[in-house]
Amino acid sequence: MSSIVRRSLAPTLQSVRIAESTVGRSRRERRRQLQGVAFVAPAVALALVFLAYPVLKTIQWSFYNWNGVDPHMTWVGIDNFRTLLTGADPYFGRAVKNTALWSVIGVPIQLGAGLTLALLLNRNLRFRITFRTLFFIPVVLSPVVIGLAWQAMYFPGTGILNTFLGALGFNSHWAWLDNPKTAIYASLAANLWRYTGLTMVFFLAALQMIPQSLYEAARVDGASDWTQIKRITLPLLRPMIALLALLGSIGALKEFDMMYVLTGGGPAHNTDLIGLQVFNQGFQLYHVGYASAIASLLLLVTFALAALQLGYLARTYRSVR
Amino acid sequence: MSSVAHRRPARHRPRAVSQRALLYVVLAVLAFVTAVPILLVLSTALSTPGYGIATHLFPHNLTFANITGAIGPAHIPRLFANSLLITAASTCIVVAFASLAAYGFVQHPFPGSRIVMFVLLATIMLTSASILIPLYHVLITFHLLNNYLGLILPYSALGLPVAVLLFRNAFLAVPRELAEAARIDGAAPLRVYWRIFMPIAKPTIATVVILQVLLAWNDYILALLVMTSKSLATVQLAYITFSSQFNNQFEKQFATLALITVPVIVVFVLFQRQFISGLTGGAVKE
Numbered sequence: 001m002s003s004i005v006r007r008s009l010a011p012t013l014q015s016v017r018i019a020e021s022t023v024g025r026s027r028r029e030r031r032r033q034l035q036g037v038a039f040v041a042p043a044v045a046l047a048l049v050f051l052a053y054p055v056l057k058t059i060q061w062s063f064y065n066w067n068g069v070d071p072h073m074t075w076v077g078i079d080n081f082r083t084l085l086t087g088a089d090p091y092f093g094r095a096v097k098n099t100a101l102w103s104v105i106g107v108p109i110q111l112g113a114g115l116t117l118a119l120l121l122n123r124n125l126r127f128r129i130t131f132r133t134l135f136f137i138p139v140v141l142s143p144v145v146i147g148l149a150w151q152a153m154y155f156p157g158t159g160i161l162n163t164f165l166g167a168l169g170f171n172s173h174w175a176w177l178d179n180p181k182t183a184i185y186a187s188l189a190a191n192l193w194r195y196t197g198l199t200m201v202f203f204l205a206a207l208q209m210i211p212q213s214l215y216e217a218a219r220v221d222g223a224s225d226w227t228q229i230k231r232i233t234l235p236l237l238r239p240m241i242a243l244l245a246l247l248g249s250i251g252a253l254k255e256f257d258m259m260y261v262l263t264g265g266g267p268a269h270n271t272d273l274i275g276l277q278v279f280n281q282g283f284q285l286y287h288v289g290y291a292s293a294i295a296s297l298l299l300l301v302t303f304a305l306a307a308l309q310l311g312y313l314a315r316t317y318r319s320v321r
Numbered sequence: 322m323s324s325v326a327h328r329r330p331a332r333h334r335p336r337a338v339s340q341r342a343l344l345y346v347v348l349a350v351l352a353f354v355t356a357v358p359i360l361l362v363l364s365t366a367l368s369t370p371g372y373g374i375a376t377h378l379f380p381h382n383l384t385f386a387n388i389t390g391a392i393g394p395a396h397i398p399r400l401f402a403n404s405l406l407i408t409a410a411s412t413c414i415v416v417a418f419a420s421l422a423a424y425g426f427v428q429h430p431f432p433g434s435r436i437v438m439f440v441l442l443a444t445i446m447l448t449s450a451s452i453l454i455p456l457y458h459v460l461i462t463f464h465l466l467n468n469y470l471g472l473i474l475p476y477s478a479l480g481l482p483v484a485v486l487l488f489r490n491a492f493l494a495v496p497r498e499l500a501e502a503a504r505i506d507g508a509a510p511l512r513v514y515w516r517i518f519m520p521i522a523k524p525t526i527a528t529v530v531i532l533q534v535l536l537a538w539n540d541y542i543l544a545l546l547v548m549t550s551k552s553l554a555t556v557q558l559a560y561i562t563f564s565s566q567f568n569n570q571f572e573k574q575f576a577t578l579a580l581i582t583v584p585v586i587v588v589f590v591l592f593q594r595q596f597i598s599g600l601t602g603g604a605v606k607e
Contacts, residue, residue: 149358298448
């Protein structure tokens with residue numbers, strides 16, 4: 001009798017138990033989600049106020065003519081962008097050219113120098129870590145220190161570079177940073193000094209991933225050091241080279257604090273970069289609308305480069321797998 | 322490293338020995354060239370005033386007169402205290418907010434959390450130049466100019482996205498069973514975060530701390546805009562006391578640079594492994 005009851009009730013009891021646990025689980029699930037919202041909230045609030053809102057404002061202001069103070073803002077539609085993109089502003093054109101130079105000439109040299117250092121250090125050396133540390137020091141220095149130190153390097157007459165050149169019998173009165181011909185290259189040298197150590201450690205990391213057996217096999221086949229670099233090292237470093245080239249190009253778009261100290265864009269806009277233009281137009285000439293338009297273009301290009309980078313990385317990883 | 326195994330026997334050959342010596346010479350020369358701008362700063366800071374600047378790599382008539390003469394007028398102790406406070410506060414905020422957010426994204430997903438995370442991570446690409454003007458207006462609106470929070474909060478926001486990414490990657494590597502077991506034992510979410518996730522993420526915490534300290538300690542432009550009051554300035558603004566168009570006191574300027582650079586270099590040399598792996602995303606081994 002009791003067994004019959006139990007048997008007949010069993011399915012009902014079971015379904016009741018299931019229903020109960022579903023209700024419990026969904027309530028628990030809701031609680032977990034709410035807890036998640038609470039965990040994420042502080043970070044999101046900070047990012048909303050100090051990152052997202054400024055981005056939206058930059059985009060909005062780029063359609064206005066505004067000095068940043070006046071309560072009245074004049075809507076000018078796409079006029080700011082038209083001025084920028086049609087080349088009507090020669091200073092902006094100069095800044096774009098310099099930024100392009102910064103990545104087209106600067107990035108390959110930086111990659112070459114970083115890779116050379118990495119190849120020199122990627123072996124069993126005494127003082128290996130000491131050398132690596134020394135080469136990396138500039139990376140942790142502040143833009144103020146780098147800017148002022150490099151100004152001192154280039155002083156005409158007394159600067160260390162000119163003293164050195166004078167000792168070799170060259171003209172020792174060249175004003176490297178004040179001469180329109182050399183200013184941008186002299187600035188680029190400071191930037192190269194600042195970031196080569198960073199490039200080097202990225203390459204060192206990539207070099208350590210290459211299996212030694214490949215080199216051993218090549219040596220058995222009698223391949224020279226140079227052939228090994230050309231046939232094994234460089235092809236396997238391709239993803240890292242691409243990544244660093246993209247990071248370097250994004251760095252060129254970001255650059256402005258060290259240059260603000262080193263040259264401020266001078267002489268006569270000869271070392272202007274896009275990032276410097278935003279600052280000068282916005283904070284020194286009070287062309288806030290115009291500066292915002294430049295900043296919006298900067299945002300667009302940076303995000304495009306970043307998307308390119310992500311796409312490339314995704315493809316590389318897929319092909320590796 | 323393992324790459325050496327094949328080279329060791331080669332060392333005995335005379336050609337290999339001279340090659341190795343050449344390598345050391347080349348590296349030493351390159352290291353010296355790298356050190357030149359830093360030596361220039363130090364030697365100018367430690368040379369007799371009026372000698373002229375940047376002509377020599379080693380102090381001429383070694384003197385600490387520039388250093389001692391710079392400390393008072395530039396309020397160096399005050400600026401160090403300001404910078405330490407701002408750096409420490411923003412570092413604490415970033416570590417706390419970013420790790421909590423990453424824990425939320427990984428362990429407590431909610432509808433839309435993936436989108437929120439994606440947008441947050443996309444702000445990694447923001448260049449500070451492109452948001453500087455509205456950021457400045459936000460700070461005016463909240464009366465944060467000449468206020469510690471006026472630097473602490475923006476620095477925290479700027480460092481936050483990368484920190485969230487790093488913590489997320491670290492938390493994703495935490496074994497699922499570990500968190501589940503703790504939860505079944507009835508541990509509250511914050512307890513799981515504090516007792517399981519944060520201890521496992523210790524290397525990540527170190528990385529985030531290093532990145533944030535460099536960001537906050539080295540920033541120049543935002544400090545220049547926000548701290549117009551001399552008593553609230555950061556160390557990066559110290560040199561301005563001695564820079565004017567008509568009376569540029571180079572030795573003292575460089576004395577302030579030496580004062581703010583030497584501690585950074587010392588800390589870096591002590592923790593160079595953590596710094597380098599932090600800045601390369603942990604990819605470098607010894």
